[in-house]
Every structure is written in structure tokens, then in C-alpha cells.
Amino acid sequence: MTRGFCLTKEANHMSSVDEQVRSLLQEMTLEEKIGQMSQVNGGGPDLHQAIRDGQIGSVLNEVNVDEVNELQRLAVQESRLGIPLLIGRDVIHGFKTIFPIPLGQAASWDPQVIERGAAIAAAEAASTGVNWTFAPMIDITRDPRWGRIAESLGEDPYLCGILGAAMVRGFQGAKLSDKYSIAACAKHFVGYGAVESGLDYNNANIPENELRNVYLPPFKQALDAGVATVMSSFSDLNGVPAAGNEFLMRQILRDEWGFKGFVVSDWDAIRELTIHGFSATDREAVLEATNAGINMEMASSLYREHIPALVAEGKIDVAELDALVYNILALKFELGLFANPYTNPKDFPDLVNDIFRQAAKEAAERSCVLLKNDQGILPLSADRLATVAVIGPLADDGYEQLGTWVFDGEAHLSHTCLQALHDLVGDRVDIRWARGMQSSRCRENDGHQEAIQAARESDVALMFMGEESILSGEAHCRADINLPGSQEALIEQVAATGTPVVLVVMAGRPLTIGSVLDKVSAVLYAWHPGTMGGPAIADLLFGRATPSGKLPVSFPRMVGQVPIYYARKNTGRPPSPDNITHIDAIDGRAEQTSLGMSAFHLDAGFTPLFPFGFGLTYTRFEYRDIERSHAAIGLGDTITLAATVHNTGDRRGEEIVQLYIRDLAGNVTRPVRELKGFKRVTLGPGESERVSFDIHTDELAFHNRKMELVTEPGGFHAWIGGDSTAQLWTEFEILD
Numbered sequence: 240m241t242r243g244f245c246l247t248k249e250a251n252h253m254s255s256v257d258e259q260v261r262s263l264l265q266e267m268t269l270e271e272k273i274g275q276m277s278q279v280n281g282g283g284p285d286l287h288q289a290i291r292d293g294q295i296g297s298v299l300n301e302v303n304v305d306e307v308n309e310l311q312r313l314a315v316q317e318s319r320l321g322i323p324l325l326i327g328r329d330v331i332h333g334f335k336t337i338f339p340i341p342l343g344q345a346a347s348w349d350p351q352v353i354e355r356g357a358a359i360a361a362a363e364a365a366s367t368g369v370n371w372t373f374a375p376m377i378d379i380t381r382d383p384r385w386g387r388i389a390e391s392l393g394e395d396p397y398l399c400g401i402l403g404a405a406m407v408r409g410f411q412g413a414k415l416s417d418k419y420s421i422a423a424c425a426k427h428f429v430g431y432g433a434v435e436s437g438l439d440y441n442n443a444n445i446p447e448n449e450l451r452n453v454y455l456p457p458f459k460q461a462l463d464a465g466v467a468t469v470m471s472s473f474s475d476l477n478g479v480p481a482a483g484n485e486f487l488m489r490q491i492l493r494d495e496w497g498f499k500g501f502v503v504s505d506w507d508a509i510r511e512l513t514i515h516g517f518s519a520t521d522r523e524a525v526l527e528a529t530n531a532g533i534n535m536e537m538a539s540s541l542y543r544e545h546i547p548a549l550v551a552e553g554k555i556d557v558a559e560l561d562a563l564v565y566n567i568l569a570l571k572f573e574l575g576l577f578a579n580p581y582t583n584p585k586d587f588p589d590l591v592n593d594i595f596r597q598a599a600k601e602a603a604e605r606s607c608v609l610l611k612n613d614q615g616i617l618p619l620s621a622d623r624l625a626t627v628a629v630i631g632p633l634a635d636d637g638y639e640q641l642g643t644w645v646f647d648g649e650a651h652l653s654h655t656c657l658q659a660l661h662d663l664v665g666d667r668v669d670i671r672w673a674r675g676m677q678s679s680r681c682r683e684n685d686g687h688q689e690a691i692q693a694a695r696e697s698d699v700a701l702m703f704m705g706e707e708s709i710l711s712g713e714a715h716c717r718a719d720i721n722l723p724g725s726q727e728a729l730i731e732q733v734a735a736t737g738t739p740v741v742l743v744v745m746a747g748r749p750l751t752i753g754s755v756l757d758k759v760s761a762v763l764y765a766w767h768p769g770t771m772g773g774p775a776i777a778d779l780l781f782g783r784a785t786p787s788g789k790l791p792v793s794f795p796r797m798v799g800q801v802p803i804y805y806a807r808k809n810t811g812r813p814p815s816p817d818n819i820t821h822i823d824a825i826d827g828r829a830e831q832t833s834l835g836m837s838a839f840h841l842d843a844g845f846t847p848l849f850p851f852g853f854g855l856t857y858t859r860f861e862y863r864d865i866e867r868s869h870a871a872i873g874l875g876d877t878i879t880l881a882a883t884v885h886n887t888g889d890r891r892g893e894e895i896v897q898l899y900i901r902d903l904a905g906n907v908t909r910p911v912r913e914l915k916g917f918k919r920v921t922l923g924p925g926e927s928e929r930v931s932f933d934i935h936t937d938e939l940a941f942h943n944r945k946m947e948l949v950t951e952p953g954g955f956h957a958w959i960g961g962d963s964t965a966q967l968w969t970e971f972e973i974l975d
Contacts, residue, residue, distance in 0.1 A: 256569050257569075259572055264565065269547060270293065272564045273542055274295055275535075276535050276567065278298070278327065280298075282300075290313045293320065296322070296567055297326070297371070298310055299327045299537070300327075300646075302364075302646075302647060304367045307368030311368070314580070323577060325422075326371065328364060328647075329372065329644060330369065331373075332344065332642070332645075333356065333359070333645070333648060333770070334367075334369075334647050334648075335648060336363060336591045336769075338599050338603075338769045339602055339769045340769075341376065341389070341390050342388060342390070343603075343765075343767065344392075344606055345391075345398065345399070345792075346605075346607070346766065346789060348788075348789050348791070348917055352601065352606075353406050354408050355598055355602075356602050357408075358410070360410070361410045361420060361421045362588060364647075366588075366590065367582065370422060371421055372424060374424065375402075376390045376426050377457040378430075378431045379396055379399060380394065380433070381793075381803070382801050383437070384436070384438075384801060385438070386713060386714060386716040387431070387439065387713055389748060389766075392457075395805075397914045398791060398914060398917075400456050400461075405464075407425070411466075418587075422574060423461075423467055424466070424467070424469065424470050424503065425469050425470070427473065428481060428492065429481065430445050431443065431473065433445050434474055439715075443476050448907055468501055470503050471488065472508075475515055480517050482509050482531065483527035483528055483530075485532070487531075493532060501534035502535070504533050504535070509542075521544070524541060529563065534563045534564075591652050596771055597771075599769050599770050600775045602769070604779060607764065608786065609854060609855040609857075611756065611760070612760075612761045612855055613760045616699070616739055616761050617763070617780060617782075617857065619782070620782070621664045621668050627697055627700075627701060629671065629701050630674075630693065630694065630702045633705055633745045634655065634701075635655045636650075637655050638653070639679075639745070640773070641769060641770065642711070643711050643712025643713075654773040654774050656703055656773040656776050657670075657672055659773035659778075660777050662777070663778070663783075672693075674689075676726070678724070679705060679706055679724055680710070684725050684728065684729070687728070695736045697738055698739075699738060702740055705722070705746040706750070712747065717748075720748060720750050720751050730759065731758055734759065740760055741761045741763070741780065742755070742759040742761065743776060744763070744765060745765050745772070746767070749794040751795055752794075753796050753797070753848050763780070763786065785857050785893065787893035789854035789895050789897075792851060799842075805963035808908050808911070809908070813911075814837040814838050814844075819845060850963045852962035853962040853963075859888040860885065862884055862959060862967045863882065864883045865882040865968065866880070867879070867970075867971050871972040871973070871974050872972075874975065879933050880957050880959065880969065881930060881959075882896075883928070883930075884927065884928050886926050890924060891921070893921045895961070897914060897917045897959070897960060899914055899960075899965060900934070900955055902951070903954040903955060903956065905943070906943035915939075952975040953973060
């Protein structure tokens with residue numbers, strides 16, 4: 240019987256996790272403490288012996304439940320102290336049942352959808368022995384060139400914070416020790432989404448004021464939701480890489496916010512401190528990382544190699560080391576791993592069961608955003624169609640619809656759009672599929688003619704275009720974010736037949752689709768929709784479900800507008816329709832006359848192709864009669880802002896009502912608008928609903944020049960509407 244087994248039995252007699260951890264720390268050697276700080280990739284030849292020797296605290300990427308149980312047995316029964324393992328896996332948007340990519344889920348604007356998806360992913364992952372995931376990714380990003388925008392929740396701190404907290408709750412459940420719960424990890428702390436040029440692993444330069452007002456708030460909400468762990472970013476932030484950044488990890492995360500969980504580095508990021516040029520040697524890198532408070536090293540062995548000598552030299556204090564190990568051990572107790580380190584798959588629901596599939600389908604339905612619908616071409620009616628052309632390589636590709644960051648999803652479990660369309664219309668409609676292109680990246684036009692002919696002989700052409708999954712995600716950044724390959728040419732050729740075109744876009748980012756927008760009658764932006772994307776999209780196209788998604792990120796007209804986002808600063812010369820002249824092309828002979836002296840691009844204007852918060856449905860909503868409860872309130876008070884939403888169309892529909900506020904003057908300049916609330920309403924034809932928002936003055940606080948979080952007296956504007964360009968507005972004042 241091992242010491243660890245005795246500790247497990249005695250745990251019930253201890254009064255708290257704190258006492259259990261401190262008791263265990265007193266038993267540990269220096270090498271065993273360092274072992275808890277070491278995470279390794281699974282499958283290595285010496286892994287089993289290293290676990291026996293107490294040199295490993297966490298294992299990555301092992302999802303065979305029998306092997307996981309064997310690793311836990313080695314840790315619990317054959318190591319000296321019997322400390323169980325954390326088993327980590329990137330469970331980003333599903334495990335076996337794949338949900339839409341996180342950016343797609345963010346388009347639902349629905350915390351319940353996100354929480355449910357994370358809970359299902361946690362249950363499936365936990366059935367294999369995984370007890371820790373590296374999600375949610377709550378980096379604010381305003382650059383669609385960045386491959387990891389697919390993994391983000393968009394450009395807005397308020398929306399990202401609410402949805403990120405929902406994902407934490409989904410993964411972690413009511414308590415971490417529940418068998419269906421796994422530990423979440425908020426990443427990447429912090430500023431990774433602002434890397435220069437939208438280029439992965441690049442540097443980010445973010446003034447502290449902007450850092451505190453834009454990039455940090457979602458992480459604070461994740462902490463308030465109880466997130467167990469945090470991952471440091473790869474990136475260099477203002478000259479100090481995050482894995483060695485004491486300001487971030489000590490001052491903000493620990494001292495200011497009181498975070499009690501632990502911080503893990505990103506993959507090999509501590510070794511990369513030397514590559515950055517931040518440390519001269521690996522040994523110095525370890526000292527920087529431990530000084531910063533990085534509890535666990537992912538995938539490299541520098542802690543094991545260098546901490547003993549640094550302790551012997553007095554450069555790392557044993558008490559500080561114990562504090563780092565403490566957090567790791569505390570999580571293992573909170574997960575219940577000491578009491579039950581093993582996994583019995585029979586205790587869990589079947590993977591990809593009917594309930595999970597239905598949840599994934601509903602998430603995909605809510606994630607799709609209707610961007611265009613000329614003359615109400617959608618929804619389609621099977622009773623009014625004889626022949627439908629289905630065109631594009633993404634129409635019947637179960638793998639590509641899953642998206643990036645899918646380690647455990649399987650293509651054969653996907654229901655594709657082509658399959659779903661056949662299932663939906665049966666024999667009533669003749670569906671003619673033409674691949675058109677070998678892949679979304681293909682530049683040849685060998686298959687174009689078949690697609691053109693199919694469109695010519697059909698009542699409507701459904702074109703499934705976009706990006707393959709490999710074109711987004713980590714290390715998959717793009718400088719050109721147009722539709723890749725010969726897709727634009729194919730769309731133009733199909734449109735030239737005169738057959739109405741409905742464009743369904745599957746992609747991991749906003750694409751610049753302005754050049755084809757006038758060629759198509761409708762656009763449904765489906766992101767990468769996951770396992771059940773096909774049935775969800777088919778139901779939306781034929782009106783069995785109604786689009787309700789809203790954009791979580793602005794869509795640029797062209798890549799030269801990037802970064803473009805709604806919460807911009809006004810500048811001293813703000814653009815408006817009255818003070819700019821749009822020019823399609825400029826050459827040396829063109830006379831530049833009547834050009835407004837304001838902040839805009841001559842060849843793109845100042846507005847996005849589609850604004851943040853935008854999304855159509857199959858009915859129309861009007862906003863009327865905005866009111867405020869008070870013309871002025873004092874600090875510490877609450878104001879109610881309300882408007883009437885009216886369904887003026889002939890179909891039932893859902894609308895996401897959005898509240899935006901502007902602080903007109905501040906100690907530091909404030910954005911022209913900030914999202915401060917949203918609510919979902921469902922209205923039948925002709926129905927109205929009064930929608931109100933209660934805003935406390937604390938919700939209007941920002942960090943000033945002294946980095947103090949304050950709400951300042953002064954004037955405010957407020958808008959209520961269906962996107963970030965809402966025109967219905969009122970004003971109020973906060974009095975000192």
C-alpha cells in the first residue's frame with residue numbers, strides 16, 4: 240500500500256483542501272515538486288518510469304481510456320506519494336460531437352448554447368480520462384488575417400466575456416469533482432489576439448490603458464466564473480514575453496485579481512524565451528518563468544533540468560517553489576482525483592448520441608448569420624422547386640465542415656449539407672450536385688463547366704464555398720482573405736446563367752466577399768458548423784429553422800481596412816458620409832477634389848462590409864420609442880433604457896436586441912460605441928415587445944490615465960437596435 244493511497248483514505252478527515260495540500264507538500268522532495276510542475280506529451284518511451292519516479296505532473300494528448308487508467312495507476316500506486324495526473328487535451332469546440340468553431344458559436348450570442356456545448360464536450364472528454372482542457376480562448380482579436388480568430392469569441396470584450404464565462408461554466412459544471420466536469424483554462428494571457436499583421440507568434444504592442452480596457456476584461460470574467468487554470472501567451476507583449484511577464488502573472492493575475500488557480504505555459508514557451516531574446520540561456524528562461532509565476536511547463540523539460548541548481552544557488556526560494564506547486568496540487572484535490580483517479584466509460588453517456596447531435600444541430604442553426612436575402616429568396620420551398628443545383632466542394636465534405644482544432648472528431652460522423660438536403664426534400668426535388676472544384680484552394684477550372692450546366696438547368700443554385708479547415712487555426716494565417724482558389728470566378732460564371740444563387744460560406748474567419756456580393760441573391764455565413772452542420776443549414780435554407788445569428792466581428796470590405804472594428808476611437812477628424820468621397824481607383828492623373836479631411840481609406844471608405852452585431856432573418860424588425868428612466872443619475876445609481884421592438888414581417892422570428900453606449904468625454908478617449916447589453920426576443924408577425932436594460936454606473940467604468948477603474952460624471956449617448964450601427968438613440972447624464 241502506497242503513501243498516496245493512505246493519504247486518499249485520510250482525506251475525509253481533513254478539514255480542507257488547504258490542509259491536504261500542505262500536508263502533502265511536507266512529504267515531497269524537491270524533485271517530486273518539480274515533477275508536479277512538468278507536463279509532457281503522451282506516448283514517450285520513458286513515460287511510465289518517469290511517472291513512477293514522480294517526475295510528471297500532467298500528460299498531454301492521451302485519450303485512450305485504458306492507457307489513461309494505466310498512467311493513473313502508475314502515478315497513484317507505484318510512485319512514492321501516489322499523486323494522480325492531470326490529463327490535458329485541446330477540447331476546443333467539442334470532443335467527438337463537434338460544435339461550430341468558437342467564432343461561429345459566438346455568432347449565436349447565446350450563453351446557453353455555449354455552456355451546453357462545453358458541457359457535452361466535457362462529458363465526452365471525461366469518458367476517456369481527460370480532466371483538463373485548454374479552453375476557452377478569450378483573446379480579443381480585430382484582425383481576420385489571424386488564423387486563430389476561428390478559435391476566438393470575436394472582437395468585443397463584453398460579448399467575449401459573457402460567452403467565455405459560459406464556456407467555463409459548461410466545462411467545469413456545478414463543481415470540479417463531478418464526473419462529467421473537466422478543468423477549463425482561460426487563454427492566452429494576454430494580448431495574443433493583437434499580434435502584428437495578424438501573424439501567429441508575432442509581437443503585440445498594447446498600451447496599458449488599452450490592455451486594461453479591452454484585452455483583460457474577458458479574463459477577469461472567466462476568473463469570476465471560477466476558471467481553474469490560465470495559459471500564458473506565446474507572444475511578446477510590449478517587449479516582455481508573457482511566459483516571463485511578472486506584471487501580467489504576478490501583479491494583475493495574482494495581486495490585483497486574487498487568482499487562486501495555476502498558470503501553465505503554452506507549448507514550449509519557456510524555452511522560447513531564449514529564442515525571443517528575452518533570456519540568454521535556458522537556465523535564465525526558467526528563472527524568468529518561475530519569477531513570473533508560471534506554475535507548470537508545457538511539453539519541455541527545462542524545469543526539471545534547471546530548477547535544482549537554481550534552488551541550490553538561492554536564486555529560487557523553496558517557499559516560492561512550494562507556492563507554485565501548491566496551486567497544482569489544490570486543483571487535483573478539487574477535481575477529486577485523489578479520491579477517484581480512474582475512469583469507467585460505462586459511467587458516461589454514449590459518444591455522439593442523439594441528444595448530443597441535437598444540441599450540436601441547434602448550435603449550428605443559431606451560429607449561422609444571414610448576411611443578404613434579396614427579394615426574400617430564402618427560405619426556399621420544396622413545393623415550388625423542381626431542380627436544385629448544389630455546387631462546391633464543401634457541400635459534401637464531412638471533414639472540412641468540422642473546422643480547425645478538431646483532434647477527436649471524425650469525418651464519418653458528420654452529416655453534410657448534400658446529405659441533409661437529400662434527406663429533407665426526398666423525391667420532391669431533383670438535386671444535382673456538381674463539385675465544381677477539387678478543393679476550395681484549387682485554381683483550375685476543370686469542374687466549372689459541369690457546375691455551370693447544373694445551374695443552367697436548375698431553379699436555384701446553392702453554392703457551398705469558403706475555406707477548408709486547414710486555412711484557419713494556429714499557424715494558419717492569411718494575408719489575402721478573399722475566397723481562395725477559383726471560387727470567385729466560379730460564382731461569377733454560375734451567376735451569369737441567370738439562375739438565382741444562394742451562397743453558403745463555410746470559413747474560419749470573416750472573408751472579403753464584397754466582389755461577389757452583387758452576383759448572389761442570398762448569403763448565409765455558416766462558419767465551420769461542426770458535426771451537424773448539414774442538417775442545420777438545410778433546415779435554415781428551407782425554413783424549418785429561422786436564422787438568428789449576429790456577427791461577433793466586423794467584416795472588412797478589403798484587407799487594407801484591417802483592423803476595422805465598431806468600437807473605434809472618434810479621432811480629431813472623424814469620418815461621416817458627409818465628409819468623404821469614395822474613389823474606386825486612384826492614379827497619378829486623377830484629380831483629387833472634394834476629399835474630406837477625415838480618417839478613412841480613399842478606396843474603401845470608413846464602414847465595414849458588414850458591421851459587428853449584424854444579421855438578418857426571415858422577417859423584419861423595427862425599433863421604436865426609446866426611453867430613459869432618468870435624464871440624469873448619480874454615481875452608484877442605475878438607469879433603465881428601453882425601446883419597443885416590432886415584427887413588421889409575416890413570419891415568426893428571433894431578434895437579438897443590442898444596447899450600445901458612448902461616454903462622450905473622458906480622462907482618456909472612449910470608443911464611439913460600446914456594447915453594454917443584449918437580449919433575445921421572439922415575436923410573431925405583428926407582435927411587439929418592450930425591451931429594457933438596467934445599467935448601473937459601475938458598468939460604465941473604464942481605466943483612466945492612472946490605470947484606476949473609474950466611472951466619470953458627464954454626458955452619455957445610448958442606442959438600442961439590431962446591430963452596432965443602430966440609429967435609435969437617447970442621452971443621459973451622470974452627476975458627480
